[in-house]
Amino acid sequence: MTQERKSQVSIIGAGPAGLMAAEYLAARGFAVTLFERMPSAARRLLMAGRGGLNLSHSEPLPTFVSRYGDAQTQLKPAIEAFPPEALRQWAEALGQETFVGSSGRVFPKAMKASPLLRAWLSRLRDQGVELRLRQEWRGWDSDGRVLFRQEDGSEATFATDAVLLALGGASWPRLGARGEWVELLRTRNIEVRPFRPANCGFTMNWRDHFRDRFAGTPVKNVVLSFQGRRLRGEFVVTGYGLEGGAIYALSAALRDAIAAEGKAVLRLDLRPDLSEAVLRDRLLRVGESASLANRLRKGAGLTGVAAGLLREGTDVPREADALAARIKNLPLTLTATQSLERAISSAGGIAWGEIGPDYMLKRLPGTFVAGEMLDWEAPTGGYLLQACFATGLAAAKGVASWLER
Numbered sequence: 001m002t003q004e005r006k007s008q009v010s011i012i013g014a015g016p017a018g019l020m021a022a023e024y025l026a027a028r029g030f031a032v033t034l035f036e037r038m039p040s041a042a043r044r045l046l047m048a049g050r051g052g053l054n055l056s057h058s059e060p061l062p063t064f065v066s067r068y069g070d071a072q073t074q075l076k077p078a079i080e081a082f083p084p085e086a087l088r089q090w091a092e093a094l095g096q097e098t099f100v101g102s103s104g105r106v107f108p109k110a111m112k113a114s115p116l117l118r119a120w121l122s123r124l125r126d127q128g129v130e131l132r133l134r135q136e137w138r139g140w141d142s143d144g145r146v147l148f149r150q151e152d153g154s155e156a157t158f159a160t161d162a163v164l165l166a167l168g169g170a171s172w173p174r175l176g177a178r179g180e181w182v183e184l185l186r187t188r189n190i191e192v193r194p195f196r197p198a199n200c201g202f203t204m205n206w207r208d209h210f211r212d213r214f215a216g217t218p219v220k221n222v223v224l225s226f227q228g229r230r231l232r233g234e235f236v237v238t239g240y241g242l243e244g245g246a247i248y249a250l251s252a253a254l255r256d257a258i259a260a261e262g263k264a265v266l267r268l269d270l271r272p273d274l275s276e277a278v279l280r281d282r283l284l285r286v287g288e289s290a291s292l293a294n295r296l297r298k299g300a301g302l303t304g305v306a307a308g309l310l311r312e313g314t315d316v317p318r319e320a321d322a323l324a325a326r327i328k329n330l331p332l333t334l335t336a337t338q339s340l341e342r343a344i345s346s347a348g349g350i351a352w353g354e355i356g357p358d359y360m361l362k363r364l365p366g367t368f369v370a371g372e373m374l375d376w377e378a379p380t381g382g383y384l385l386q387a388c389f390a391t392g393l394a395a396a397k398g399v400a401s402w403l404e405r
Contacts, residue, residue: 007403008031008160008162009025009030009033009161009164010033010160010162010163010164011032011033011034011163012035012146012165012166012167013166013168014038014042014131015041015045015176015177016042016045016371017166017371017388018164018166018371018392019041019121020396021370021392021393022124023123023124024396025399028400030399031128033129033130033132033160035135035148035158036176037136038133038134039134041131041133042113042117043175044168044177045117046117048113049112049116050112053107053111053112053113053116054381054382055087055098055106055108055385056087056088056385056386057106057381057382057386058105058106059104061079061084065079067381069377070376075376075390077357078387078391082393082394087106091116094116095115095119096109096116106382134150135149135150137165137167137181139184143157145157146158146160161403162399164369164395165181166373167181167373168371168372169348169349169372169373170340170348171197171198171340171343171344171346172344177372179195190350190363191350191353192348193348193375195346195347195348195349196255196340196346197251197255197342198251198343198345198347199248199251199344199377200255200342200343201241201242201338201342202241202243202251202254202264202334202337202338203335203338204240204241204332204333204334206239206241210308210311213308214308215238215239216236216237216238217236218237218305219235219305219306221273222269223269224247224267224269225267225268226250226253226265226267227253231246231249231250233246237309240338242266245380248344249379249381252347252377255337258336263333263334263335266331267329267332268309268329268332269329269330270300270306270309270328271327274300276328277324280323280324282299282300283295283299283320283323283324284299288319288320300324302327309330310326310327312332344380345372345377345384347375347376347377348375349374349376350373350375358394365402368396368398368399368402370392371388372388
């Protein structure tokens with residue numbers, strides 16, 4: 001690209017979406033300045049890396065895209081343009097070889113984020129990207145320059161040819177994504193749908209004895225059912241209720257049911273590999289005269305937290321038919337979601353009708369958006385990061401095309 005002056009692009013937010021956009025635009029010859037309110041870049045990425053840094057998932061792309069629910073139509077072009085395999089190749093070009101785990105999830109072999117982030121930031125420096133830290137975006141001044149609050153409380157402006165916002169959602173605010181940009185866009189008549197917790201835990205009214213004994217204990221190899229959907233997985237009993245992978249996979253439906261009805265009844269199959277008839281026969285062989293603990297242990301193979309779950313709520317039936325039915329269909333009543341601040345991610349954000357296919361805000365020409373600012377949600381399993389990377393790249397392509405026109 002031949003220009004007398006390099007077009008200046010300001011990217012606000014140094015998370016995965018912003019960093020990916022910066023890399024693409026710098027490689028195209030634009031002058032890129034990356035602004036971040038925190039003292040360092042990509043803090044949420046580093047936090048995700050503590051659990052192994054689940055970058056993406058290896059399942060077939062149509063199934064992968066379907067995980068985005070109501071937003072799959074809008075996200076499909078970006079993810080097809082930068083699919084999981086492309087993300088793996090990108091990571092490996094940074095010296096971070098990846099592998100597919102037994103669950104189909106994709107991880108770097110280092111099993112943490114810091115080596116990848118160091119290599120990425122080094123590449124961006126080599127490309128000439130300027131990273132400015134402790135810069136809190138405060139909108140635009142009267143002349144259209146982007147406005148920032150400095151660490152000392154003073155304000156500064158920055159002239160730019162295009163702006164790409166990648167400010168994140170509203171979960172884990174201590175890592176930088178506080179959702180304070182919402183009002184700045186609403187004053188420009190941009191529709192922003194309210195943030196809600198996603199991939200979150202739920203409140204259960206445990207009895208004190210159960211809570212004291214089992215808080216922090218995993219429940220493994222069970223099938224969870226809600227609103228016609230069944231999935232096998234595991235979760236963790238907490239002092240407040242339930243959390244963990246299988247709960248997160250159902251969290252959107254559970255959250256919406258609680259919002260509409262005040263509660264959600266989740267059902268567990270504690271012995272998914274045994275039919276109800278087989279369970280009944282095994283319980284009959286133990287006999288009703290045995291203690292409940294022995295009947296559950298000898299007849300159903302249930303001890304510890306699984307047996308404890310059966311005792312929560314209504315009385316446990318002693319008759320074999322009813323007890324087998326309860327083991328295969330145990331209701332747990334969830335009464336509330338955990339707060340947005342404790343959620344892994346957030347639903348809500350900029351309405352899709354506000355942006356074009358190039359990720360530019362229709363009401364603000366020259367301003368592009370990416371990542372968790374947009375109104376989408378997805379379960380854990382690599383889908384969150386994949387969409388952040390993909391939309392960051394898609395928005396950067398939109399910036400380049402708009403400036404080059």
